[in-house]
Amino acid sequence: MSIVRRLEPIHLKSLRDHVHDTLREAIISGRFRTDEKLNERQLAAELGISTTPLKEALRQLETEGLVRTEARRGSYVTFNARQAEEMMLARAALESVMAQQAARHATDAQIALMKTHIEQMRAALQEADIARLIELNEYFHDTIHDASSCEYLRRLQNGQRMYDHAARVTVLADETERVRSFAEHEAIMLAIAERNEDEAERLMREHVMLAGEKHLITVFSYTPAEKRK
Amino acid sequence: MSIVRRLEPIHLKSLRDHVHDTLREAIISGRFRTDEKLNERQLAAELGISTTPLKEALRQLETEGLVRTEARRGSYVTFNARQAEEMMLARAALESVMAQQAARHATDAQIALMKTHIEQMRAALQEADIARLIELNEYFHDTIHDASSCEYLRRLQNGQRMYDHAARVTVLADETERVRSFAEHEAIMLAIAERNEDEAERLMREHVMLAGEKHLITVFSYTPAEKRK
DNA sequence: AGTTGAAATTTGATATATCAAGCTGTGAAA
DNA sequence: TTTCACAGCTTGATATATCAAATTTCAACT
The missing domain is CATH 1.20.120.530 (GntR ligand-binding domain-like)
Structure with a gap:
């Protein structure tokens, strides 16, 4: 009926996805307080990366509802x-x-x-x-x-x-x-x-x-x- | 019971959100073909902005399920x-x-x-x-x-x-x-x-x-x- | 004709620089 | 004491530059 798949396609995960997963896991397991501020530069430095992939990860978390971002103010954890x-x-x-x-x-x-x-x-x-x-x-x-x-x-x-x-x-x-x-x-x-x-x-x-x-x-x-x- | 709200808080919408809304509207109203490729540089140029806010908007569309991104390949419209x-x-x-x-x-x-x-x-x-x-x-x-x-x-x-x-x-x-x-x-x-x-x-x-x-x-x-x- | 592979090109990923809004604190004026 | 203005700092928003993976092209080879 269907052809047997010999090899699974390769999926490289980008730095952004890595950051996304890491932050998500950290938030849900409670390693960030509710409403804790997420400083872009500080976080990027902690993770040893630049702010670009971090910003993208934050946007994903935002649409997932785990982070709230106020323009020109900052991003805050949203989980309770x-x-x-x-x-x-x-x-x-x-x-x-x-x-x-x-x-x-x-x-x-x-x-x-x-x-x-x-x-x-x-x-x-x-x-x-x-x-x-x-x-x-x-x-x-x-x-x-x-x-x-x-x-x-x-x-x-x-x-x-x-x-x-x-x-x-x-x-x-x-x-x-x-x-x-x-x-x-x-x-x-x-x-x-x-x-x-x-x-x-x-x-x-x-x-x-x-x-x-x-x-x-x-x-x-x-x-x-x-x-x- | 509840205090009457005298003034609504001011919300500036960032360029990113603007791009996000624009693309979302365009995709849903069918102005992009299904599986059409979204070239970051070209789109940014069309919109007259840099790629940074565009990338962030793409990430939001991605978690919303309207765009699919393959690492190092590109982003594609997903709507049918x-x-x-x-x-x-x-x-x-x-x-x-x-x-x-x-x-x-x-x-x-x-x-x-x-x-x-x-x-x-x-x-x-x-x-x-x-x-x-x-x-x-x-x-x-x-x-x-x-x-x-x-x-x-x-x-x-x-x-x-x-x-x-x-x-x-x-x-x-x-x-x-x-x-x-x-x-x-x-x-x-x-x-x-x-x-x-x-x-x-x-x-x-x-x-x-x-x-x-x-x-x-x-x-x-x-x-x-x-x-x- | 079909395959291969390296160079050229495209393009997303990432890093860095710059801009401008918002916050803070100090000190002078009322 | 309170208010206000301004300077300095912090920080997110945006732009630009650089890097590296992926695709394409095309000629050499079988």
Whole structure:
């Protein structure tokens, strides 16, 4: 059906992307205070680069919503509990749409791959191999993104990848969560395999919301205003 | 309850933002072919600026998903019917979450403002004042965004503002659509006023999807793969 | 005819220099 | 004590110069 790819194309990452990733990771893992000022020259000096790639990275962080820039004033970190909650809401919204699209567009090969992931997760769950579980978790979601054929949505989602990873690490540390998470993943896979778009969407939404709320409570001791009915 | 704002803060828009807006508008309204290459020096020369602000604008467009940059190769426009469909899906996902949050967080003053918008829309609808209707439409959605207290989601959504505007212009040109759109807006406002979060979310989602599909069909003669059940 | 490879050229990536807006602090005038 | 003006400094915005990767061209070779 499709030609086997012998070699992956080479992608060099530019200095800008490197800076972008580095800053993003630092902000999300809390190494910058909220509203901390980011001095272009000082940061560039710290990183040992010129201001040009740094400025570009700041612009990317800005559109991602992690940095706010006031003209001729400076750039400031923007990250707090409310923002983390919004990132969870955004993730729930986007992932659920992609799950719905995956139920519509997935190839049989992609569905088979998801089934494989589920089986590997079942094994990792029993062995309590958390690192492996996190890895499989990300493969599973990636496969769904792939299957959705949603390039644009994926890119939007991508800005949150670091945050999603942090959330997974937190949530999967807890045994009860691991068991529930696995059951949810299996249900999502089955809904996609059955081409049940609405069910896939609903389940994914529920899955992300539950994991997200757990993460918020654990890390920020933050409970969303009130539970939805 | 809240202090009346006497003066709006002054916001100078930088050259970068100007370039960003200009290019975004040009791409979405189709003045660049899909996959057209964007030559940094040539574009900078055309705009009469240096490459620095242009590069920054390109980075913003890149995270917004309208431009794709391959390191040491160049930047290319990314916009086609499938992407337009995905933008519609993203809008539906994000706007519906904001509607849900608005039902939770809106102040009485914000709800009153929305009611005002609805009444003004009713008048504009009867007079078939399309320009006014488009304007009110945008005020109405903005008020919901405000009421949701979702800064981050708003920012994500903001990358699509131009596209949303284009969609409104297309859709509201049609009388049947105007009438339906108005009814949907009124229902959304009522759901938010009643603090019915789930209903507000569902209605907003439906509203955006219907308008989006109409727009796709009109502009791209593009029907999404198949209607959802 | 097809392939190869090195020179020429294009172009994005990066560095550096310059400009101008905003902040700070001092001191004099009211 | 308060106000205000101005100088000096900081810093983001912008322009320009330099570097190096990628593409193209075209002739030599098989």
